Amino acid sequence: MDTGPKIAQVAALIGDPARANMLSALMDGRTLTASELAYVSGVAPQTASGHLAKLSDAGLLALAKQGRRRYFRLASPHVARVLEGLMVVAQEGPARQRNLWRGGETLRHARTCYDHMAGRIAVVIADRLVQQSFILLDEDGGQLTDAGRSFFDELGVDLRLASKRRVFCRPCLDWSERRPHLAGAVGAAILDHALEHDWVEHVRDSRALVVTPVGVRELATTFGIEGAPPMDGHDGRVGSLSGGRVSAIAVESASPGRR
Amino acid sequence: MDTGPKIAQVAALIGDPARANMLSALMDGRTLTASELAYVSGVAPQTASGHLAKLSDAGLLALAKQGRRRYFRLASPHVARVLEGLMVVAQEGPARQRNLWRGGETLRHARTCYDHMAGRIAVVIADRLVQQSFILLDEDGGQLTDAGRSFFDELGVDLRLASKRRVFCRPCLDWSERRPHLAGAVGAAILDHALEHDWVEHVRDSRALVVTPVGVRELATTFGIEGAPPMDGHDGRVGSLSGGRVSAIAVESASPGRR
DNA sequence: CAAATACTTCGGTCAAGACCGTAGTGTTTC
DNA sequence: GAAACACTACGGTCTTGACCGAAGTATTTG
Numbered sequence: 001m002d003t004g005p006k007i008a009q010v011a012a013l014i015g016d017p018a019r020a021n022m023l024s025a026l027m028d029g030r031t032l033t034a035s036e037l038a039y040v041s042g043v044a045p046q047t048a049s050g051h052l053a054k055l056s057d058a059g060l061l062a063l064a065k066q067g068r069r070r071y072f073r074l075a076s077p078h079v080a081r082v083l084e085g086l087m088v089v090a091q092e093g094p095a096r097q098r099n100l101w102r103g104g105e106t107l108r109h110a111r112t113c114y115d116h117m118a119g120r121i122a123v124v125i126a127d128r129l130v131q132q133s134f135i136l137l138d139e140d141g142g143q144l145t146d147a148g149r150s151f152f153d154e155l156g157v158d159l160r161l162a163s164k165r166r167v168f169c170r171p172c173l174d175w176s177e178r179r180p181h182l183a184g185a186v187g188a189a190i191l192d193h194a195l196e197h198d199w200v201e202h203v204r205d206s207r208a209l210v211v212t213p214v215g216v217r218e219l220a221t222t223f224g225i226e227g228a229p230p231m232d233g234h235d236g237r238v239g240s241l242s243g244g245r246v247s248a249i250a251v252e253s254a255s256p257g258r259r
Numbered sequence: 260m261d262t263g264p265k266i267a268q269v270a271a272l273i274g275d276p277a278r279a280n281m282l283s284a285l286m287d288g289r290t291l292t293a294s295e296l297a298y299v300s301g302v303a304p305q306t307a308s309g310h311l312a313k314l315s316d317a318g319l320l321a322l323a324k325q326g327r328r329r330y331f332r333l334a335s336p337h338v339a340r341v342l343e344g345l346m347v348v349a350q351e352g353p354a355r356q357r358n359l360w361r362g363g364e365t366l367r368h369a370r371t372c373y374d375h376m377a378g379r380i381a382v383v384i385a386d387r388l389v390q391q392s393f394i395l396l397d398e399d400g401g402q403l404t405d406a407g408r409s410f411f412d413e414l415g416v417d418l419r420l421a422s423k424r425r426v427f428c429r430p431c432l433d434w435s436e437r438r439p440h441l442a443g444a445v446g447a448a449i450l451d452h453a454l455e456h457d458w459v460e461h462v463r464d465s466r467a468l469v470v471t472p473v474g475v476r477e478l479a480t481t482f483g484i485e486g487a488p489p490m491d492g493h494d495g496r497v498g499s500l501s502g503g504r505v506s507a508i509a510v511e512s513a514s515p516g517r518r
Numbered sequence: 519c520a521a522a523t524a525c526t527t528c529g530g531t532c533a534a535g536a537c538c539g540t541a542g543t544g545t546t547t548c
Numbered sequence: 549g550a551a552a553c554a555c556t557a558c559g560g561t562c563t564t565g566a567c568c569g570a571a572g573t574a575t576t577t578g
Binding site: 292293294304305307308309311312326327328329 | 554556
Binding site for chain 2: 060
């Protein structure tokens with residue numbers, strides 16, 4: 001009846017490191033098998049099995065059996081948004097401990113966030129689109145303008161498909177940059193387009209993305225982003241489009257073993 | 260470095276029933292003392308003190324000392340949004356266990372959600388505003404139209420104040436109705452207006468709101484909502500504007516004692 | 519059918535942490 | 549200054565649940 005216990009139940013589920021790792025691994029929208037999730041969460045298959053049962057029962061994960069394996073994915077975008085929110089809160093949390101992030105530089109630069117792009121690149125893209133009045137965006141609401149519609153049309157990004165039964169355009173607060181990037185159907189369409197045209201590639205076993213040489217060129221001409229676009233510089237760093245390419249393959253997988 | 264552990268830490272914090280109760284109690288934006296929070300969470304003051312220290316350290320709560328008491332409030336709207344999100348997920352979670360809600364009828368009808376209205380009434384209001392093209396709204400983005408701007412002007416709702424340094428208009432998925440209501444500056448302004456003109460009143464020790472007779476009349480004329488507005492009826496219920504007024508004072512406070 | 523694979527169930531160990539009683543510290547009231 | 553109040557620190561109890569080894573159930577492969 002009271003809402004406290006209800007949210008506690010769900011939060012406690014997410015609050016276990018092993019389960020949180022599983023959920024994080026699914027944040028990019030992929031579906032993974034029980035074994036794979038056991039591996040990324042760093043626990044034995046038996047333990048993982050228990051965790052996955054709980055997460056499924058609670059409705060956080062959706063399950064598809066196929067032969068002798070079981071595929072799991074996040075049950076709904078709402079789950080992904082809660083996880084996003086937790087990252088944001090976790091970042092802003094420990095008062096002045098912000099921006100101490102060492103490592104994960106690849107992730108900060110470009111990554112997927114459920115079904116769209118995130119990281120410095122995504123924030124810059126969002127900035128440009130707003131700057132050119134293709135999109136109206138504040139921290140919480142988004143709207144595509146007529147000019148924006150034709151811009152995407154010319155670019156060959158098909159928005160009609162994506163916008164059928166889905167949210168059209170929304171901002172998503174970037175937990176590493178602390179500024180919004182594009183989510184929703186528009187955000188997803190941009191990621192699709194970028195992957196399809198080899199602007200970016202997935203890094204194996206990670207949510208990280210790397211920008212290809214083609215991507216550097218195309219992003220520059222398409223969005224007018226130069227090699228080293230101006231960043232908000234809250235920590236003095238400047239990112240280049242290809243940043244993190246060389247420095248880190250940075251496989252995100254956890255090592256198995258006891259917690 | 261990996262994001263899993265980080266979100267687990269925050270989620271685990273929310274995942275304790277006592278702490279979840281505290282956070283829930285603060286969802287309406289109030290500031291409460293340590294004692295009050297101990298009471299609503301149903302634990303002894305010593306225990307509450309420990310919980311509050313953890314929540315503050317983690318940056319979920321902001322603390323203001325005043326004399327011999329300590330006032331706590333949610334540290335940021337982001338925290339409120341995570342809590343909202345958890346409620347939504349908790350609702351949609353247990354597969355077919357939805358809409359079993361007994362009790363909390365007052366809450367379902369009208370309540371505050373951080374700083375704006377939620378519940379059936381808020382959803383209906385949002386519906387009407389959309390219907391009359393005062394607001395463009397989908398599940399994730401919102402925009403006030405020119406017509407809407409003058410509508411609120413005439414109504415005497417001051418949007419200029421609120422929109423200074425704040426998100427202007429955004430939808431917030433209603434966890435009891437599972438459809439969006441208005442949040443952001445516009446949502447907050449509407450709640451302010453409703454409270455100021457005695458359309459609704461706070462229920463003591465609860466997030467619930469009751470609609471006054473004045474409110475029933477004014478809401479009807481202002482938004483064209485009749486006594487029993489059509490609901491989406493996913494559970495066959497129909498709510499009236501004054502629904503829940505008589506049936507329940509339904510004080511939300513928890514009884515103290517062991518968990 | 520046997521072997522291998524993918525996953526689950528069961529049982530027992532163990533550590534984390536929620537809880538409160540007692541005993542403090544700081545602040546206001548009388 | 550004493551008493552009441554609001555809150556915090558410490559110490560010990562006890563429950564919860566995460567973990568893995570061993571064994572068991574489906575499903576595919578040879």
